[in-house]
Each structure stands twice: as structure tokens, then as C-alpha cells.
Amino acid sequence: MKWLMLPTDYFTALADVSDAAEVMFTRGLDLAAEMDSGGVIPLAVLHWLTRHHRRAGSFAAELVDAGLWMAIDGGYQIVNWHQFAAPRSRAHIPTAVRLAIYARDGWKCVQCGAMAPLSLDHIWPWSLGGSDRPENLQTLCMPCNLRKGASTS
Ligand SMILES: [Zn+2]
Numbered sequence: 001m002k003w004l005m006l007p008t009d010y011f012t013a014l015a016d017v018s019d020a021a022e023v024m025f026t027r028g029l030d031l032a033a034e035m036d037s038g039g040v041i042p043l044a045v046l047h048w049l050t051r052h053h054r055r056a057g058s059f060a061a062e063l064v065d066a067g068l069w070m071a072i073d074g075g076y077q078i079v080n081w082h083q084f085a086a087p088r089s090r091a092h093i094p095t096a097v098r099l100a101i102y103a104r105d106g107w108k109c110v111q112c113g114a115m116a117p118l119s120l121d122h123i124w125p126w127s128l129g130g131s132d133r134p135e136n137l138q139t140l141c142m143p144c145n146l147r148k149g150a151s152t153s
């Protein structure tokens with residue numbers, strides 16, 4: 001997603017990690033923004049960030065060592081997320097709207113029917129001017145959302 005603007009602190013820290021960990025970190029930023037998770041990367045989706053690479057866990061450990069991620073209950077927190085996410089906040093979708101879309105779609109992914117972990121998807125991408133109106137929003141599980149993101153970026 002081209003609207004991402006990385007704080008310079010991230011670039012400095014990324015100089016010390018492997019290429020694979022860097023890819024994982026940048027994809028994690030996209031994912032956290034897309035699911036509006038407050039910078040949390042749940043363990044349940046960690047492996048999607050590296051396409052199920054068997055060393056995903058050690059890449060995560062590299063990011064923790066570099067000060068980019070913090071280990072939390074059930075996953076990881078992107079450090080300084082709110083600094084990074086600030087430009088995005090004007091487009092924040094209210095929780096009530098988010099829950100209404102999930103409910104409209106039956107609390108499941110409209111593509112594969114999975115019930116968790118759910119995320120909101122802009123049918124016409126937000127980064128290309130897609131609106132936050134309900135008719136442009138749909139419920140996708142995070143794996144489907146990541147696949148869609150990968151195919152349109
Ligand atoms: Zn799905």
C-alpha cells in the first residue's frame with residue numbers, strides 16, 4: 001500500500017535485521033493498518049506474514065531484539081504504532097460501523113466463510129480513493145484479506 005509512511009526510527013532499526021524479517025515487518029504494518037488492530041499482530045496470523053515460512057518465529061524474535069515489535073499476550077505489538085498510524089487516523093472507521101458490517105455479513109468472511117480472525121476490507125481500496133461507506137466495506141478473514149492485498153499491491 002503506497003500510503004505507508006515509515007518513521008525514520010523504523011528505517012534505522014530495520015538496518016540491523018535480516019531481509020526476511022524486514023519483509024515480515026513491512027507486511028505486518030500493512031496488516032495492522034488493514035485490520036485496524038492498534039498495531040497488534042496476533043499469533044494466529046503471524047505465519048501469513050512470511051507465507052508460512054518455517055522460521056517465522058525466529059524472524060519475529062529478530063524484530064523484538066531490534067525494538068520493532070514487543071511480545072504481548074497472544075501475539076506481538078508494533079512499537080510506536082501510534083506514531084506510525086497517526087496520518088491514517090482521520091480515516092478511522094468507527095467501531096459501531098465496523099461491528100455493523102461484521103453483523104451484516106453474518107460475522108464471517110464473505111469469501112471463505114471463516115469466522116475468525118475477521119477484518120474489514122475496502123472493496124475498492126481505500127488507498128485508491130475507496131470510501132468508508134458501508135456499501136464499499138465487507139468482512140474478510142485476515143488470510144483472505146492478506147491474499148487480496150498481495151494480489152492488488
Ligand atoms: Zn476468508
